[in-house]
Amino acid sequence: MDRRFIPAGVSRCSTAKFLLWLAPWAALLAFGLYSAGLCLVKGLNQTHMNNRFAFGLWIFLDLTVIALGAGAFFTGFLLYILKRKELRAVINSAVVIGLMCYGGAMAVLGVDVGQPLRAWFTFWYPNVHSMLTEVTFCISCYLTVLLIEYVPIVLKNRKLRQIPHFLVFQHELHKLVYVFAGVGTFLSFFHQGSLGGLYGVLRGRPFAFREELGIWPTTFFLFILSAAAVGPSFILLTTWLVQKISGKRLVRPQVLQSLGRISGLLLAAYVLLKTLDTLVWLNRTTPRSGFLPAQYYAWKPFGVWILAVEMALFLVPMVILLTPKLRARAGWLVSSAAMACCGVAVNRFVLTIQTLALPTLSFDRFLQYLPSWQETGTFLAVLAAAVLVYSISFRYFELFPEERELRREPSGRPETAPAMAGK
């Protein structure tokens, strides 16, 4: 019965099937909201964070999803600023993903603070020295931008565009899309950096502290780069996933490959700089602040292996994505994209969790931390919400403009065969 809302020229599953798909996610969301409610009502004693582990799963989640959500701004940047036209095929999807990542991050932050009623103080009494101020400002601004970018996607809906005002409005908005893309890009670059700075400035935590370039620690720039590098990979990954789950051809394989290639190039740059930074950090920064690099990795389970894994998770996909032959094979392409995403996750994990686990005082001890079910539940709520919103957007809005043409084209063309396998 919701046929008239579904975009023309594409096929979607039956309503019943769709609802069946939504149901488990809705349930998960409900559970997550309950957990979050507990944390808000009873206080943060519901979590397993403590005075030493002041940040936990949630901050790790925020940093990771925002890094992955970077796909939104970077694709926009490539499309509207650098005029990579082929990316028009994924931009809408990217916007939705970005919106959910950032929305989720903000929501979780709202639960994470002890006195949410005062959260707006940051805007009223900002401390210009604080990286967190930068983050808060940029993320909230960029979230607004994403919402504005999301509006035309909604208004393009077959039913809604029948209302003349909306049509006009979304047309007007569309003219501004370049402006928003520009603003969004600037904001995102900035807050991705600030998120990196968040830990890079902690001179009290030599494991996270980095040398300053200008007014920002090196992590500022590394985060921008890693986010930009992994963002496209994540778009690639999600698009592929959606194709698999929906069983439809949504974009031409070339699009995914070019995303992969961009990712690869940036990964190369990142790996280079990250290596450089690590060397400086171990040989200059750390000794200066009176610590021995060996001490960082003396504590089980976080041995040197974690550093190796982190680097490997960037290095391997870089190689694959920069090798046209491998890139052309969907399996390699997707798995390397997935690897890159894991890489960024590990990187964020190391900077948040490992930093806090390591002792600073000589007589202090290494700390373990496992999130409580309330924390995990809140985490899952973000995931569930993202899936729900994306599913609905996918069903009713035109997330992949190429989908219509691809339906008309005869499927199973040689070079696309692997990418579309199991359709």
Added chain:
Amino acid sequence: MISERKPAKICRYGMAVDIDKCTGCGACMIACAVENNVPPGNPDATDLTGITWLRVFKVDNGEEYPRKESVYFPMMCQQCGVETPCYLVCPQQAVDVDPATGIVFQMPERCLGCRYCMAACPYHSRYFNWWDPKWPAGMEKTLNPDVAPRMRGVVEKCNYCHGRWHAARQRAAEAGETEISPGDYVPACVEACPAGAIQFGDLNDPTSAPAIAAKDPESFRLLVKLGTDPKVYYHSKREWARRIGDPSQAPSPKEPSRG
């Protein structure tokens, strides 16, 4: 809101702690909690979720009996003088450093409980209110009116008994003075220590105990290489104990032991 004119007198309050004298009796910790209206621990509180503005640790030289030596080590906020980590990272100016006293102060009413400052503090001397503060029936009568009780979800820390600083200023005003006399402002832990291990004073006043300790070769500070200029000086005649302050020198702890 800072006015152009500098404070008439600039103090840098600091402490000198002789860890050879400390017997780890804990009187300072209790006096601190009493003075600053810190509630008794929630039944579920642990050494990681409790609130102790001042905490005494037991530190040993990593040897086994009979070569094992131990000291008791009082840790309060080290009142970093430069690049104050917590002050720099607080997103909404809930941490303030008083130019007149050098005291680093947490304003619970401004704090939103993001705990970034706790992640930033190398000394772990900041504590979060994980629970609503609760006093046994009747005990709220014993609260100190010079200190405001904190609510759930905010960070708090040692501020050198700032309430006593206010009180001392009032006593000065009573005598028509605008500056407080050195002996008149003494934090609760200093007053309570039966061994006289903790001393307090203005580092700008060369005759004060901390100023003298600062020049003593047997004195040391914690993690001084971080470059935050902590204002608490520890003193010990034992060479191994002096290495506590420098993680690259000190013996790394083995299994966690109490204290």
Added chain:
Amino acid sequence: MRNTRRNVLKFIGGAAAGAVLTPVPWRLITDTALLSENWPGVPRPLRGEVSARYTNCSVCNAGCAVRARCVGGQPVSLAGVKGHPLSRGGLCAVGVAAHQLPYCAGRLTQGPVEAAAGVIARAAANCNAATAGTPGAVCNPTESIAVLDLRPGRTASWTYRRAMGAVRNGLYLTAAGPFSGAAVDLSKTHTVLSLGAPVLDGWGTPGNVLATRANFRLIQAEAIESRTASLADLWLRIQPGSASALAMGIAAALKKGSVADGAAATGLTERQITDLAADLTQHGPALVLPGYDCPGAWALNQLTGGWGEAVVARREAPVPEQWKNCAPVTGLESVPDGSIRTLIIDESAPGDYVPWGAIRRKLVADNPVVIAFAWSPDGYRRHALLTVPTAVYPETLEDIPAAIDSPAPVFRLAAPLIAAPAGVVNPPEFVAKAVGIDATNALRERADAIRKAGRGVLITYADGRTRPVAQVTPEDFWKALNEGACWMDTESRRTAPPAMDLPVLDAQPFEHTRMSFAVLAETATAAAAPVSPLMTKLDRESNLRLGRSRAALHPETARSCGTADGRRAMLETALGKCPIEVVVDASVPPGVVQVAASPEVIDICGASARARVAPL
């Protein structure tokens, strides 16, 4: 006007735009933030005039001088009084928060007051009636009524003695070991051998110990790495429960006998023991301090030459003559088993907690009557028939017996800083009244007697003055004592305590069995005394002290007991069991269960016992 739907929309739009121009949205945002300032449930401290009041801490016999900072009369914080000759401005962790004792969980304020009075009066009457008319006759010994004084040496103790003196077969019992009526003089001591006594952890008068610490070399012979052991000049890690054996060994060494047994039991080398003995004689005056599990070792001081030097006799502060005819002091041990019908236990002032088993033995088998005077629920209340609520420091007006490290007799009052709740009684007066004696004025009479004797000085805290008591009128003397002062005898003549013989102490050889050795970790207070709710700062919110109902085990021991850090477990001994929480601590020797002293634990462990930890 047509198409109203559009107009409604316009109206709403306009209203929304207008609202932004009003204070409403902004005010709501700021007010909710301010609401979080006045977070519901956060108490507001009372305001009022700030004043200083003085008293003496009654939490233990140290009786440290206290300055209380009061707001509107209510004490909000306590501190020591600088320059006090004995406490020297020191105050222990428990004393610092003692003004919060009245607010401990389960504080007793109601109880069977009349019933208790009736029972005591009847018991006394029965006993007297049984022998009416027949002079010199004694009534059935099992009819005897007794007071167990956990804190002898007080004026209250005299009141009890008078009360029991007025009753035939009235007994006045103390749990004090063989070493009473004597004191140690640390200022004259150069070597201290502590057999597990918590010398630097609340023993004696903390301020005095710390002040004299520089004078003496401290040798701690103890199984566990207690606070004192870790701070001592020399720590001899002996086998658990072998303190007595060490005492015997040293005695043997001093008598040039064989120290083999001592060495075997303690795990020290014979050489170490002989050296120790030599230390004590050469670097005298030496002092041997027994721990709670080997009180007999006091006698060792007679062999080291410390007797009369480090260990001196202390006379009691003057007492009114008319009090002198009263019940004698009887040691609990010397009472025949099953002979007490009615037992009155006064634990209103914290004292040494006697294991219930040791008391129960003395009671008649068939329904004995035990009346406990207590302010907190976790004491003998668990065993008593009737529990009468009492006041607690700082509500009480009572005197504090001299501390063990105070060679001179002293008299000081714990003057009330806050009013006691309605319905609580003053135990000594209550008992005296029940047997028909008026003791309401006992403290004043005692003070007058001291004043009359005219010896010693009066130290007043408010002005820090010290003046000969002879120059003070009785009125001022009494007034001063109530406003925070201390009378101290100034008599230089040093006498040795009456000789005592070294009891043959049984040396329990220690072997690792599945029954480990329970060792009580004494805390700063008298073992059983409840403490301020704030003590969680020391024993739960930090790991500075071993919390009540917690037991520390070596990792291996914990593993062998099948338990782990933070787990609940059951501590079992021959005498009983009580639940505990396990704390794994590498510094506890293997095969040892280190427990914090609490009534439940003392009841089942006594001085030291074989214990077993079973996971729950």
Added chain:
Amino acid sequence: MNFWGKVPILAGVLTSLCAGWVAFPWVLYRSRPQPVEFSHPTHARKAGMLCVDCHAPREDGTYAGVPPLSRCAGCHTANLGPTVAEKKFIADYVKPKREPEWAVYARQPENVWFSHTPHIRIAKLQCEQCHGDQAASPQPRPYQEDRISGYSRDIWGYQVAGGAVPGMKMDDCIACHRQEGLAHSCLDCHK
């Protein structure tokens, strides 16, 4: 859009403005009359008393709080005047020795450390400078409390819809402290 088209919009704007500026304050503040109809002028002029006669500071200069009933009872043992207020006061409070529950307009939030001592001893401020000329107020105005934040309107409230409120808000403190060059940090006044 013609004029008639704009009418609904204007109506909407107007409604919110009225609601926001007039009705809102009424809703926001819980208003409570003082227990006794006390008249400062009567005491100041008729009885010729000074502020400090009743509001005497302690020796240390701290404010001793609203004078206790005993202070009033000193004179008001029996009716001193024919007024109804007088009768009520004697009957309700003096006779049964019941302390009136005065509401303190100037009660500062818990996190403010305010002492009269320096303001009186050093700054030599007059009462009126902060408290306003109470001697002019014929009868105590009702105590207004913000329903949400729980603060008195005198220390936390804009002068919305009239209501002459003397300057006892943080801004007023800061203004004066700035002027005197005494505003160094939040810690000057906050605890």
